[in-house]
Amino acid sequence: MADAVPGTTRDAVELTYLPALADAVGAIRARARATPSGRLQNGVLLGCSLLMVGALVLNLTSPKGPSMGGTALCVAALVLAAGLYLLVPGLQGQQVHRMYATQGEFRVVVDDEGVRQFSRDLDMTYRWPALPRYTETGDLFVLLTGDRHGIGLVILPKRAVAGPDGADRLRAVLDRNIRRM
Numbered sequence: 001m002a003d004a005v006p007g008t009t010r011d012a013v014e015l016t017y018l019p020a021l022a023d024a025v026g027a028i029r030a031r032a033r034a035t036p037s038g039r040l041q042n043g044v045l046l047g048c049s050l051l052m053v054g055a056l057v058l059n060l061t062s063p064k065g066p067s068m069g070g071t072a073l074c075v076a077a078l079v080l081a082a083g084l085y086l087l088v089p090g091l092q093g094q095q096v097h098r099m100y101a102t103q104g105e106f107r108v109v110v111d112d113e114g115v116r117q118f119s120r121d122l123d124m125t126y127r128w129p130a131l132p133r134y135t136e137t138g139d140l141f142v143l144l145t146g147d148r149h150g151i152g153l154v155i156l157p158k159r160a161v162a163g164p165d166g167a168d169r170l171r172a173v174l175d176r177n178i179r180r181m
Contacts, residue, residue: 012111013170017160019100023140025093027155030142032089034135034181035150045085052078096155108156110173115143115154126154128177135181141170143178 032038056074060066100106103119114127131143131154139159145152158167174180 011169011173012109013161013166013173015106015108015110015156015160015170016162017106017108017157019097019103019106019155020157021093021097023155023157024097024100025090026137026140027142027153028089028093028096030135030137030140031144031150031153034133034142034144035148037149041088042085045081048081049078049085052081106160108160110156110170112173112177114177115156117154131178133179133181134174136171141167141174143174144181 032042052074056071056078059070059074100119103122105119106122107118109116114125115131116126117124126143130145131152132146134141134143136142139157141156141158143154143156144150156170158170161167161170163169
């Protein structure tokens with residue numbers, strides 16, 4: 001960032017990036033792993049898939065022979081459950097990305113006061129009580145609201161932090177102020 005942001009503290013970490021679809025999808029997947037409702041949704045979809053595999057095996061190994069209707073139903077339900085498990089994060093990520101992609105370049109400052117985001121039409125400040133927890137992936141820090149669903153989130157791509165120790169400095173600020181999940 002060329003210009004320092006007014007009110008930035010000495011330990012501030014600055015990020016500059018263009019929103020990427022992979023970031024939004026990765027954040028949605030990370031939220032699903034980190035929140036109780038996301039884990040429940042994943043568990044239900046995986047459980048349904050396993051039930052359909054079991055029903056398919058029972059149908060195919062039936063002493064009376066496999067039922068074509070039962071086989072078709074099991075395969076269709078399995079494809080649906082597995083498809084939802086794989087496709088829902090991508091579809092939600094596309095929606096999030098569409099919302100932010102029109103903003104152009106994002107500038108973000110993270111310090112002991114909170115997170116400040118700036119873009120073409122956006123100037124948002126989040127104090128730490130609004131984002132009390134975070135999760136980390138190989139490419140992202142995903143800050144989450146305190147509700148059980150993690151409805152609100154802030155995506156901080158690691159690629160956006162300047163310097164070789166940028167991700168470590170950002171992680172240190174986050175660990176000082178909010179809880180890692």
